[in-house]
Amino acid sequence: MKKIDIFKKLRSSGLRPTKQRVEIAKFLFERDKTFHFTVESLNKLLEKKTTFKFALATIYNTVHAFKNAGHLNEVDVRGKKTYFDTNIINHHHFYDNETSELIDIDAKEIVIQKIPKAPNGKKIKNVEVFINLKN
Amino acid sequence: MKKIDIFKKLRSSGLRPTKQRVEIAKFLFERDKTFHFTVESLNKLLEKKTTFKFALATIYNTVHAFKNAGHLNEVDVRGKKTYFDTNIINHHHFYDNETSELIDIDAKEIVIQKIPKAPNGKKIKNVEVFINLKN
DNA sequence: TCCTAGTTTATAATTATTCTAAAGTAAATA
DNA sequence: TATTTACTTTAGAATAATTATAAACTAGGA
Ligand SMILES: [Mn+2]
Ligand SMILES: [Mn+2]
Ligand SMILES: [Zn+2]
Ligand SMILES: [Zn+2]
Numbered sequence: 275m276k277k278i279d280i281f282k283k284l285r286s287s288g289l290r291p292t293k294q295r296v297e298i299a300k301f302l303f304e305r306d307k308t309f310h311f312t313v314e315s316l317n318k319l320l321e322k323k324t325t326f327k328f329a330l331a332t333i334y335n336t337v338h339a340f341k342n343a344g345h346l347n348e349v350d351v352r353g354k355k356t357y358f359d360t361n362i363i364n365h366h367h368f369y370d371n372e373t374s375e376l377i378d379i380d381a382k383e384i385v386i387q388k389i390p391k392a393p394n395g396k397k398i399k400n401v402e403v404f405i406n407l408k409n
Numbered sequence: 410m411k412k413i414d415i416f417k418k419l420r421s422s423g424l425r426p427t428k429q430r431v432e433i434a435k436f437l438f439e440r441d442k443t444f445h446f447t448v449e450s451l452n453k454l455l456e457k458k459t460t461f462k463f464a465l466a467t468i469y470n471t472v473h474a475f476k477n478a479g480h481l482n483e484v485d486v487r488g489k490k491t492y493f494d495t496n497i498i499n500h501h502h503f504y505d506n507e508t509s510e511l512i513d514i515d516a517k518e519i520v521i522q523k524i525p526k527a528p529n530g531k532k533i534k535n536v537e538v539f540i541n542l543k544n
Numbered sequence: 545t546c547c548t549a550g551t552t553t554a555t556a557a558t559t560a561t562t563c564t565a566a567a568g569t570a571a572a573t574a
Numbered sequence: 575t576a577t578t579t580a581c582t583t584t585a586g587a588a589t590a591a592t593t594a595t596a597a598a599c600t601a602g603g604a
Contacts, residue, residue, distance in 0.1 A: 290601060292551065313591085329553045334592070350485045350539070354561080354591060368528065377528060385523035390514055392542055393503065399543040404485070407527055408534040425570055427582065448560080464584045469561070489560060489592080 280304070287343035297326050298336050303345070308361035310349065310376040313337060316358075349376060350402075366403040379405070415439070422478035432461050433471050438480070443496035445484065445511040448472060451493075484511060485537075501538040514540070 280299045284291040301320060311319070317333050320326070337358060340346045347359040351369065357376060366379040384403050392398050415434045419426040436455060446454070452468050455461070472493060475481045482494040486504065492511065501514040519538050527533050 290550065292601075294552070331554080331593085332552055335552080348487060350487045352483060352485045354489075356591085368531075370528075370531065371534075379525055383523070383525040384521065386519065386538075387522040388518070388520035389540070390518040392540075393505075393512060396503075396505065396542040396544060399506075399541040402539040402541065403521075404537040404539065405524070405527070406534040406537065407531040409531060425581065427570075429583070466562085466585080467583055470583080491560085 283345065287339075287345070289339055289343065293326070294328055294332050295336055295339070297324055298328070298333070299340070299345075302340070302360050305360075308359065308378065310357055310359050312355040312357055314355065350404075351376065364400060366405070368405045368407055370407045372407075372409060379403070418480065422474075422480070424474055424478065428461070429463055429467050430471055430474070432459055433463070433468070434475070434480075437475070437495055440495075443494065443513065445492055445494050447490040447492055449490065485539075486511065499535060501540070503540045503542055505542045507542075507544060514538070 280296055280303065281291045283303070284295055284299060289295060298316075298320065301316075301323060313330075313333055316337070317328070317330060320328055320333070337346065341348060341358065344362060345360075347362050349357040349359050349367065351357045351374075352371075353374070359376075361378055363381070365381050366384050368377040368379060369375075370377070386401065386403075389398075389401070415431055415438065416426045418438070419430055419434060424430060433451075433455065436458060437451075448465075448468055451472070452463070452465060455463055455468070472481065476483060476493065479497060480495075482497050484492040484494050484502065486492045486509075487506075488509070494511070496513055498516070500516050501519050503512040503514060504510075505512070521536065521538075524533075524536065
Protein backbone atom coordinates (compact mmCIF):
# COMPACT_ATOMS: atom_id res chain seq x y z
CA MET A 275 0.00 0.00 0.00
CA LYS A 276 1.48 3.30 -1.16
CA LYS A 277 1.36 6.73 0.40
CA ILE A 278 -1.33 7.85 -2.03
CA ASP A 279 -3.48 4.89 -0.98
CA ILE A 280 -2.98 5.73 2.66
CA PHE A 281 -4.23 9.24 1.94
CA LYS A 282 -7.22 7.84 0.07
CA LYS A 283 -8.00 5.42 2.85
CA LEU A 284 -7.95 8.21 5.43
CA ARG A 285 -9.84 10.73 3.31
CA SER A 286 -12.54 8.28 2.33
CA SER A 287 -13.11 7.63 6.02
CA GLY A 288 -13.46 11.31 6.77
CA LEU A 289 -10.12 11.36 8.56
CA ARG A 290 -7.64 14.13 7.88
CA PRO A 291 -4.31 12.66 6.85
CA THR A 292 -2.29 14.12 9.67
CA LYS A 293 1.35 13.25 10.18
CA GLN A 294 0.43 10.93 13.07
CA ARG A 295 -2.35 9.11 11.27
CA VAL A 296 -0.29 8.64 8.12
CA GLU A 297 2.65 7.27 10.11
CA ILE A 298 0.46 4.85 12.03
CA ALA A 299 -1.50 3.84 8.93
CA LYS A 300 1.73 3.18 7.05
CA PHE A 301 2.98 1.06 9.90
CA LEU A 302 -0.26 -0.90 10.15
CA PHE A 303 -1.26 -1.31 6.53
CA GLU A 304 1.91 -1.20 4.44
CA ARG A 305 2.81 -4.81 5.01
CA ASP A 306 2.30 -8.19 3.40
CA LYS A 307 0.72 -10.01 6.30
CA THR A 308 -1.98 -8.78 8.61
CA PHE A 309 -1.26 -8.77 12.31
CA HIS A 310 -2.66 -8.47 15.82
CA PHE A 311 -1.66 -5.86 18.37
CA THR A 312 -2.60 -4.04 21.52
CA VAL A 313 -2.25 -0.30 21.99
CA GLU A 314 0.73 -0.98 24.22
CA SER A 315 2.50 -3.22 21.71
CA LEU A 316 1.76 -0.80 18.89
CA ASN A 317 3.17 2.04 20.92
CA LYS A 318 6.41 0.12 21.52
CA LEU A 319 6.70 -0.87 17.89
CA LEU A 320 6.15 2.71 16.75
CA GLU A 321 8.83 3.93 19.14
CA LYS A 322 11.25 1.45 17.63
CA LYS A 323 10.30 1.71 13.97
CA THR A 324 9.71 5.43 13.54
CA THR A 325 11.54 8.57 14.57
CA PHE A 326 8.26 10.22 15.36
CA LYS A 327 6.95 10.63 18.89
CA PHE A 328 3.26 9.96 19.49
CA ALA A 329 1.23 10.81 22.55
CA LEU A 330 -0.34 7.66 23.92
CA ALA A 331 -3.74 9.33 23.62
CA THR A 332 -3.13 9.81 19.91
CA ILE A 333 -2.51 6.12 19.47
CA TYR A 334 -5.76 5.36 21.26
CA ASN A 335 -7.57 8.00 19.20
CA THR A 336 -6.14 6.76 15.94
CA VAL A 337 -6.73 3.09 16.60
CA HIS A 338 -10.33 3.82 17.52
CA ALA A 339 -10.79 6.03 14.48
CA PHE A 340 -9.43 3.25 12.26
CA LYS A 341 -11.63 0.72 13.96
CA ASN A 342 -14.73 2.87 13.56
CA ALA A 343 -13.83 3.37 9.91
CA GLY A 344 -13.68 -0.40 9.48
CA HIS A 345 -9.93 -0.56 8.88
CA LEU A 346 -9.32 -2.54 12.05
CA ASN A 347 -11.21 -5.19 13.95
CA GLU A 348 -11.29 -5.76 17.66
CA VAL A 349 -10.73 -9.31 18.87
CA ASP A 350 -12.02 -10.69 22.16
CA VAL A 351 -9.17 -12.13 24.12
CA ARG A 352 -9.11 -13.10 27.76
CA GLY A 353 -7.23 -10.52 29.77
CA LYS A 354 -7.31 -6.84 30.37
CA LYS A 355 -5.91 -5.48 27.16
CA THR A 356 -7.88 -4.92 24.01
CA TYR A 357 -6.54 -6.67 20.92
CA PHE A 358 -6.85 -5.27 17.43
CA ASP A 359 -6.53 -7.02 14.11
CA THR A 360 -5.51 -5.57 10.76
CA ASN A 361 -7.28 -8.54 9.18
CA ILE A 362 -10.80 -7.21 8.71
CA ILE A 363 -12.04 -10.13 6.65
CA ASN A 364 -14.18 -12.61 8.54
CA HIS A 365 -11.87 -15.25 9.99
CA HIS A 366 -11.16 -17.26 13.13
CA HIS A 367 -8.33 -17.59 15.64
CA PHE A 368 -6.09 -19.93 17.47
CA TYR A 369 -5.18 -18.48 20.83
CA ASP A 370 -2.02 -19.59 22.55
CA ASN A 371 -2.54 -18.89 26.20
CA GLU A 372 1.15 -19.44 27.04
CA THR A 373 2.37 -16.71 24.72
CA SER A 374 -0.85 -14.61 24.54
CA GLU A 375 -0.51 -14.94 20.78
CA LEU A 376 -3.34 -14.90 18.27
CA ILE A 377 -2.99 -16.87 15.03
CA ASP A 378 -5.37 -16.36 12.14
CA ILE A 379 -7.47 -19.14 10.72
CA ASP A 380 -8.92 -18.54 7.30
CA ALA A 381 -12.73 -18.67 7.30
CA LYS A 382 -12.74 -21.57 4.85
CA GLU A 383 -10.57 -23.69 7.17
CA ILE A 384 -13.52 -24.12 9.50
CA VAL A 385 -16.81 -25.55 8.36
CA ILE A 386 -19.75 -25.51 10.71
CA GLN A 387 -22.38 -28.08 9.90
CA LYS A 388 -25.02 -27.28 12.44
CA ILE A 389 -25.82 -24.06 14.21
CA PRO A 390 -28.79 -23.02 16.38
CA LYS A 391 -31.17 -20.37 15.17
CA ALA A 392 -30.95 -16.95 16.75
CA PRO A 393 -33.22 -16.11 19.70
CA ASN A 394 -36.55 -14.48 18.91
CA GLY A 395 -36.25 -11.09 17.28
CA LYS A 396 -32.51 -11.41 16.81
CA LYS A 397 -30.35 -12.26 13.84
CA ILE A 398 -26.92 -13.73 13.59
CA LYS A 399 -24.37 -11.04 12.84
CA ASN A 400 -21.34 -13.29 12.62
CA VAL A 401 -19.83 -16.44 14.02
CA GLU A 402 -16.41 -16.42 15.61
CA VAL A 403 -14.51 -19.58 16.43
CA PHE A 404 -11.80 -19.48 19.02
CA ILE A 405 -9.48 -22.44 19.32
CA ASN A 406 -7.54 -22.38 22.56
CA LEU A 407 -4.16 -24.07 22.41
CA LYS A 408 -2.05 -25.90 24.96
CA ASN A 409 1.42 -27.42 24.76
CA MET B 410 -27.95 -27.89 46.01
CA LYS B 411 -28.26 -28.09 49.79
CA LYS B 412 -26.15 -26.48 52.49
CA ILE B 413 -24.34 -29.74 53.14
CA ASP B 414 -23.39 -29.93 49.46
CA ILE B 415 -22.12 -26.38 49.53
CA PHE B 416 -19.91 -27.34 52.45
CA LYS B 417 -18.69 -30.40 50.59
CA LYS B 418 -18.02 -28.40 47.46
CA LEU B 419 -15.94 -25.89 49.41
CA ARG B 420 -14.12 -28.43 51.55
CA SER B 421 -13.25 -30.67 48.62
CA SER B 422 -11.66 -27.64 46.96
CA GLY B 423 -9.57 -26.85 50.01
CA LEU B 424 -11.67 -23.81 50.80
CA ARG B 425 -12.84 -23.16 54.33
CA PRO B 426 -16.61 -22.73 54.39
CA THR B 427 -16.62 -19.23 55.75
CA LYS B 428 -19.83 -17.26 56.11
CA GLN B 429 -18.98 -15.22 53.02
CA ARG B 430 -18.07 -18.15 50.82
CA VAL B 431 -21.14 -20.11 51.84
CA GLU B 432 -23.42 -17.17 51.13
CA ILE B 433 -21.88 -16.54 47.73
CA ALA B 434 -21.82 -20.23 46.85
CA LYS B 435 -25.48 -20.58 47.82
CA PHE B 436 -26.33 -17.63 45.67
CA LEU B 437 -24.36 -18.92 42.70
CA PHE B 438 -25.03 -22.64 42.82
CA GLU B 439 -28.40 -23.13 44.51
CA ARG B 440 -30.43 -22.48 41.40
CA ASP B 441 -31.97 -24.38 38.54
CA LYS B 442 -30.33 -22.60 35.65
CA THR B 443 -26.72 -21.61 35.32
CA PHE B 444 -25.96 -17.97 34.70
CA HIS B 445 -23.38 -15.40 33.66
CA PHE B 446 -22.21 -12.49 35.76
CA THR B 447 -19.51 -9.94 36.36
CA VAL B 448 -18.07 -9.11 39.77
CA GLU B 449 -20.01 -5.87 39.66
CA SER B 450 -23.33 -7.50 38.83
CA LEU B 451 -22.76 -10.20 41.44
CA ASN B 452 -22.02 -7.56 44.02
CA LYS B 453 -25.27 -5.75 43.26
CA LEU B 454 -27.28 -8.96 43.31
CA LEU B 455 -25.77 -9.97 46.63
CA GLU B 456 -26.61 -6.58 48.12
CA LYS B 457 -30.22 -7.08 47.05
CA LYS B 458 -30.65 -10.75 47.82
CA THR B 459 -28.79 -11.13 51.10
CA THR B 460 -28.63 -9.18 54.34
CA PHE B 461 -24.94 -9.79 54.51
CA LYS B 462 -22.34 -7.19 53.58
CA PHE B 463 -19.34 -8.29 51.57
CA ALA B 464 -16.18 -6.37 50.93
CA LEU B 465 -15.66 -6.03 47.20
CA ALA B 466 -12.24 -7.64 47.63
CA THR B 467 -13.93 -10.67 49.14
CA ILE B 468 -16.13 -11.07 46.11
CA TYR B 469 -13.08 -10.91 43.89
CA ASN B 470 -11.25 -13.36 46.15
CA THR B 471 -14.16 -15.75 46.26
CA VAL B 472 -14.93 -15.67 42.57
CA HIS B 473 -11.30 -16.33 41.77
CA ALA B 474 -11.13 -19.12 44.33
CA PHE B 475 -14.23 -20.71 42.80
CA LYS B 476 -12.81 -20.29 39.32
CA ASN B 477 -9.49 -21.86 40.30
CA ALA B 478 -11.38 -24.72 41.92
CA GLY B 479 -13.21 -25.28 38.65
CA HIS B 480 -16.62 -24.22 39.94
CA LEU B 481 -16.78 -21.24 37.61
CA ASN B 482 -15.60 -20.53 34.10
CA GLU B 483 -14.41 -17.27 32.67
CA VAL B 484 -15.92 -16.17 29.35
CA ASP B 485 -14.24 -13.86 26.88
CA VAL B 486 -16.48 -10.96 26.10
CA ARG B 487 -15.65 -7.71 24.39
CA GLY B 488 -15.37 -4.96 26.93
CA LYS B 489 -13.52 -4.22 30.10
CA LYS B 490 -15.27 -6.41 32.58
CA THR B 491 -14.56 -10.05 33.15
CA TYR B 492 -17.53 -12.35 32.74
CA PHE B 493 -17.99 -15.53 34.73
CA ASP B 494 -20.20 -18.50 34.03
CA THR B 495 -21.68 -20.98 36.49
CA ASN B 496 -22.01 -23.35 33.56
CA ILE B 497 -18.70 -25.20 33.63
CA ILE B 498 -19.61 -27.77 31.03
CA ASN B 499 -18.16 -27.15 27.58
CA HIS B 500 -20.65 -25.04 25.65
CA HIS B 501 -20.95 -22.05 23.35
CA HIS B 502 -22.55 -18.61 23.43
CA PHE B 503 -24.74 -16.18 21.68
CA TYR B 504 -23.68 -12.66 22.52
CA ASP B 505 -26.14 -9.83 22.24
CA ASN B 506 -24.11 -6.71 21.81
CA GLU B 507 -27.13 -4.43 22.43
CA THR B 508 -27.82 -5.82 25.88
CA SER B 509 -24.32 -7.20 26.68
CA GLU B 510 -26.10 -10.47 27.39
CA LEU B 511 -24.64 -13.94 27.02
CA ILE B 512 -26.92 -16.84 26.13
CA ASP B 513 -25.77 -20.42 26.42
CA ILE B 514 -25.69 -22.79 23.50
CA ASP B 515 -25.45 -26.46 24.33
CA ALA B 516 -22.33 -28.07 22.89
CA LYS B 517 -24.38 -30.47 20.82
CA GLU B 518 -26.26 -27.63 19.11
CA ILE B 519 -23.14 -26.81 17.14
CA VAL B 520 -21.38 -29.33 14.95
CA ILE B 521 -18.08 -28.44 13.39
CA GLN B 522 -17.25 -30.44 10.31
CA LYS B 523 -13.80 -29.19 9.50
CA ILE B 524 -11.17 -27.68 11.71
CA PRO B 525 -7.50 -26.91 11.09
CA LYS B 526 -4.82 -28.81 12.93
CA ALA B 527 -3.00 -27.05 15.72
CA PRO B 528 0.31 -25.28 14.97
CA ASN B 529 3.49 -27.27 15.44
CA GLY B 530 4.10 -28.39 19.00
CA LYS B 531 0.67 -27.26 20.16
CA LYS B 532 -2.53 -29.10 20.87
CA ILE B 533 -6.12 -27.99 20.81
CA LYS B 534 -7.39 -27.41 24.33
CA ASN B 535 -10.93 -26.48 23.43
CA VAL B 536 -13.02 -24.81 20.79
CA GLU B 537 -15.32 -21.94 21.65
CA VAL B 538 -17.94 -20.64 19.26
CA PHE B 539 -19.25 -17.16 19.71
CA ILE B 540 -22.31 -16.11 17.77
CA ASN B 541 -22.75 -12.36 17.75
CA LEU B 542 -26.32 -11.19 17.46
CA LYS B 543 -27.95 -8.12 15.93
CA ASN B 544 -31.54 -6.96 15.86
C1' DT C 545 -3.39 34.58 4.13
C1' DC C 546 -6.97 33.92 7.48
C1' DC C 547 -10.28 31.24 9.63
C1' DT C 548 -12.22 27.32 11.57
C1' DA C 549 -13.13 22.78 12.60
C1' DG C 550 -10.66 18.93 13.48
C1' DT C 551 -6.51 16.99 15.82
C1' DT C 552 -2.80 16.30 19.06
C1' DT C 553 -1.03 16.48 23.47
C1' DA C 554 0.01 16.39 28.48
C1' DT C 555 -2.26 15.50 32.15
C1' DA C 556 -6.15 14.33 35.05
C1' DA C 557 -9.92 11.26 35.76
C1' DT C 558 -12.15 6.93 35.59
C1' DT C 559 -12.78 2.00 35.86
C1' DA C 560 -11.72 -2.65 36.81
C1' DT C 561 -8.84 -5.21 39.31
C1' DT C 562 -5.10 -6.48 42.51
C1' DC C 563 -2.28 -5.61 46.56
C1' DT C 564 -1.41 -4.73 51.52
C1' DA C 565 -1.40 -5.43 56.08
C1' DA C 566 -4.16 -5.34 60.08
C1' DA C 567 -8.09 -7.55 62.36
C1' DG C 568 -11.00 -11.57 62.49
C1' DT C 569 -12.14 -16.52 62.33
C1' DA C 570 -12.02 -21.68 61.36
C1' DA C 571 -10.21 -25.52 62.82
C1' DA C 572 -6.20 -28.14 64.40
C1' DT C 573 -3.73 -28.91 68.72
C1' DA C 574 -2.98 -29.45 73.51
C1' DT D 575 -12.24 -26.52 76.31
C1' DA D 576 -8.36 -23.23 75.82
C1' DT D 577 -4.65 -22.19 72.86
C1' DT D 578 -2.52 -21.76 68.67
C1' DT D 579 -2.02 -21.26 63.82
C1' DA D 580 -2.99 -20.65 59.35
C1' DC D 581 -6.33 -18.98 56.51
C1' DT D 582 -9.69 -15.27 55.46
C1' DT D 583 -11.83 -10.86 55.37
C1' DT D 584 -11.58 -6.14 55.06
C1' DA D 585 -10.78 -1.09 54.08
C1' DG D 586 -8.09 1.30 51.72
C1' DA D 587 -4.06 2.02 48.74
C1' DA D 588 -1.98 0.82 44.45
C1' DT D 589 -1.92 -0.49 39.66
C1' DA D 590 -3.17 -0.88 34.83
C1' DA D 591 -5.87 0.12 30.89
C1' DT D 592 -8.50 3.36 29.02
C1' DT D 593 -11.06 7.71 28.48
C1' DA D 594 -11.84 12.67 29.33
C1' DT D 595 -10.28 17.48 29.40
C1' DA D 596 -8.89 21.54 27.63
C1' DA D 597 -5.19 24.15 25.74
C1' DA D 598 -2.05 24.38 21.74
C1' DC D 599 -1.62 23.11 17.02
C1' DT D 600 -2.67 22.29 12.02
C1' DA D 601 -5.02 20.94 7.61
C1' DG D 602 -7.58 22.66 4.27
C1' DG D 603 -11.20 25.72 2.67
C1' DA D 604 -12.66 30.70 1.97
MN1 LIG E 1 -12.04 -9.36 26.91
MN1 LIG F 1 -9.19 -2.31 32.81
ZN1 LIG G 1 -6.99 -12.23 13.19
ZN1 LIG H 1 -22.32 -19.86 29.35
